Amino acid sequence: MPDDFEQMWTDLAPVGRSAATTGYFRQPFGAAERECHAWFVEQCRLRGLRVEHDGNGNTVGWWEPVGGIVPRERHHAEPEARADHVGLSGAGAVLTGSHLDSVLDGGAYDGPLGVVSALAAIDVLRDRGFLPGRPIGVAAFAEEEGSRFGLACLGSRLAVGATTPEQARALADRDGVRLEDAMAAAGLEPALGRSVWLERVGCYVELHVEQGRDLVDRGEPVGVASAIWPHGRYRFDFRGEANHAGTTRMEDRQDPMLTYAMTALAANKQARVVSAGSTTPGGSAAGRGTSPDAARATFGRLEVAPNGTNAVPSRVTAWLDARCASEEVLAELVATIEKQAQERAGRDGTSLSVVAESVSPAVHFDAELIARLGAGRPVIPTAAGHDAGILATAGIPSAMLFVRNPTGVSHSPAERAERSDCHAGVEALADALQELAS
């Protein structure tokens, strides 16, 4: 297994890598991400897996049991009708995998580690002489990061019907390129909507690099996810009046950059206040932070118009990424940040509108799967979103394995995983797939 893993990792290493930063730029339906997908298809082919594409940009490689394939009639069944095979004891397929796209200037492991480990786990199972009693699928989901079209887990959301084709058709990237046009330009035939292959899936196990320091602090190579924090993305549009940077008196300005800057400070402060649990945003006792670290708020993306050094801007658009341990606290945190931003806009002579572009509820992974994967391993929550969360919310029993990240850094070129920990993760995933697909 180490050799197979190493070869796959070596294959992917140069794809979309910036020589300047050493980070990865694998935006959905761009050349580097599609090269990763083509590589994935080839790896499936080399292993004799049947490759299935859907019209959402997702790809699954199937290892079918001899004579034991789930009947195709189920493919267009409604979710209730899937109940007979959704679950750990039914006949449904066991799905694993992750994604191949990256954030802008991302790390090597977020996503690809889950796909490479899934393929390596199949190699391990074959070396063990295992023959699956249920189909095992390896998925490569599209646009998990939302780095191009703004909506995280777009491929899995479309697959389960959490995002409608109409909603997806309205999405455009920063250059105004619509999702379907981007897919077509990449040589795909978009057919957005619920994925046929999903109907045969009984459960999902995703392996992922850990994106914090929990496993490092515990001295453990592999952990299991208990839950995903509720989280959301909110677009703040600040509007003011463009004017000359030199001739406009300070008291005559309507500067949306100023309102934004104060809002960024307020967001940081409010998340700290919630985390400290000393007071709650909005002043009510409801939803009080129950952990010493219960909220995160980040402005990481900004657009400024006209974006000139010598002009007061007319517009600043900023995206708030907010995450909390509970939905109630998340809603209250965002409401407080917006309230403070509106008050500031009033003082600055600017205006503000806020749009929640996506809000993901809390996810609690399947208790039975956690018990099976978690024996002897730390079981930890995460504030990162994953396709596993989308599948879990859609009623598919799901769970995640985390592999220790020695830097604790993610969404950055500094993301790391030691090879021995990756191998431990592959073994843990292989054990899980073997048990589930027996």
Ligand code: GLV
């Ligand atoms: C995805 O990685 C996210 O949590 O934003």
Ligand code: MN
């Ligand atoms: Mn990821």
Ligand code: MN
């Ligand atoms: Mn990520």
